[in-house]
Amino acid sequence: MKKKLLAAILASTMVLGLTACGGQAAAPAAAPAAEAAPAEEAPAEEAKEEEAPAEEAPAEEATEEAAEPAAASGELINVGFAQVGHESDWRTASTKSCQDVFSEANGYNLSFVDCDNDSAAQLEAVRSFIEQDVDYIIIDPIVSTGWDTVLTECEDAGIPVIVIDRTIDDSDKYVSWVGSDFLTEGKAAGEWLKAYAAKQGISEINYLIIQGTTGSSAQIGRTDGFREIAKAEGWNELDAQTGDFTEAGGQEVMESFCKSYAGKFNVVICENDNEAFGAMTAMDNAGVKYGPGNDVILISYDACTAGLKEVQAGKITADFECNPLAAPTVEKVIQTLQSGGTPEAQILVPDNWYALKDQIVDFSVDGNKQSMTEVTDAVIEAQY
Numbered sequence: 001m002k003k004k005l006l007a008a009i010l011a012s013t014m015v016l017g018l019t020a021c022g023g024q025a026a027a028p029a030a031a032p033a034a035e036a037a038p039a040e041e042a043p044a045e046e047a048k049e050e051e052a053p054a055e056e057a058p059a060e061e062a063t064e065e066a067a068e069p070a071a072a073s074g075e076l077i078n079v080g081f082a083q084v085g086h087e088s089d090w091r092t093a094s095t096k097s098c099q100d101v102f103s104e105a106n107g108y109n110l111s112f113v114d115c116d117n118d119s120a121a122q123l124e125a126v127r128s129f130i131e132q133d134v135d136y137i138i139i140d141p142i143v144s145t146g147w148d149t150v151l152t153e154c155e156d157a158g159i160p161v162i163v164i165d166r167t168i169d170d171s172d173k174y175v176s177w178v179g180s181d182f183l184t185e186g187k188a189a190g191e192w193l194k195a196y197a198a199k200q201g202i203s204e205i206n207y208l209i210i211q212g213t214t215g216s217s218a219q220i221g222r223t224d225g226f227r228e229i230a231k232a233e234g235w236n237e238l239d240a241q242t243g244d245f246t247e248a249g250g251q252e253v254m255e256s257f258c259k260s261y262a263g264k265f266n267v268v269i270c271e272n273d274n275e276a277f278g279a280m281t282a283m284d285n286a287g288v289k290y291g292p293g294n295d296v297i298l299i300s301y302d303a304c305t306a307g308l309k310e311v312q313a314g315k316i317t318a319d320f321e322c323n324p325l326a327a328p329t330v331e332k333v334i335q336t337l338q339s340g341g342t343p344e345a346q347i348l349v350p351d352n353w354y355a356l357k358d359q360i361v362d363f364s365v366d367g368n369k370q371s372m373t374e375v376t377d378a379v380i381e382a383q384y
């Protein structure tokens with residue numbers, strides 16, 4: 001029963017994916033930038049409501065089996081969540097959001113596995129969920145490849161998989177993906193820097209990148225997006241090394257950069273806030289002055305509360321959000337499946353771009369005009 005229902009779901013989500021991608025194979029891993037909601041056109045709150053149509057999706061693909069939902073009335077729905085780890089403030093917020101949403105009070109029994117950034121452990125976690133015969137599996141993939149075999153096992157077991165945050169690039173055997181557009185985040189950082197450098201009269205950019213976990217879609221998208229602008233502008237990339245999305249990693253890489261490139265760099269891009277915190281410690285220790293009005297422009301991603309505080313303190317010059325609060329949308333996907341409907345194949349969570357007033361400049365991404373949010377006490381208070 002479960003298997004036939006899953007086959008119907010996968011077939012119908014593939015049809016939706018093909019439609020959404022203009023006739024090309026469904027590619028949720030790399031949602032074309034044109035499909036991404038530009039920050040200014042999708043104010044966070046409105047977009048959050050708009051882009052969660054899952055629960056309203058017509059149950060057009062409902063099958064006979066759908067009359068028997070995974071959990072009968074009154075029973076808890078069993079959900080397994082293979083989480084990346086606990087490397088960052090972002091991750092902590094993502095975990096909390098999932099645990100809050102998939103609580104017993106809300107009708108769920110959540111099996112949560114912190115995979116500690118270990119891809120083998122993550123595959124093992126998914127297989128343990130298959131053994132437990134959970135009703136749904138949520139995966140935040142540490143890296144974007146190596147998934148087809150285990151997702152085939154999920155399919156054979158008739159368990160729908162929902163991918164959250166990072167994408168899977170080598171398999172389409174999942175029902176929905178819910179997350180941010182990392183490529184657009186990277187391009188936004190590049191386009192902002194272009195406009196900001198022009199305003200400041202900075203003619204030469206020599207930049208360093210502290211990358212996220214190698215092979216994660218968050219690292220790939222942000223690096224590729226930024227490099228696309230850098231290449232077009234003729235900026236000079238001095239080096240790029242991974243800090244694994246951790247504060248310790250960011251500090252270690254920046255310590256080595258400070259030694260190798262002393263006096264040679266004027267931009268540091270950290271692919272998340274925790275790396276930026278580590279890089280700040282390293283630059284402080286090396287006597288490098290960074291932030292608005294200083295020698296080095298520090299760019300970061302995530303825009304967690306602690307990151308925005310560093311923007312306010314004049315340390316991080318601009319911070320490009322990655323919204324970790326996808327769990328409510330994932331729940332809507334599950335409820336759609338429970339009622340025999342077909343959720344959307346790709347659901348983008350909107351992001352905003354943050355800076356202090358003087359660092360806010362006009363820029364576009366792929367022709368879409370962006371707007372930035374000024375960091376204030378109220379904005380920090382409202383952030384994750």
Ligand code: AHR
Pocket residue numbers: 087088089090091165166218245271272273301302322
């Ligand atoms: O996949 C999202 C990224 O992973 C966030 O930017 C980072 O903080 C986390 O570790």
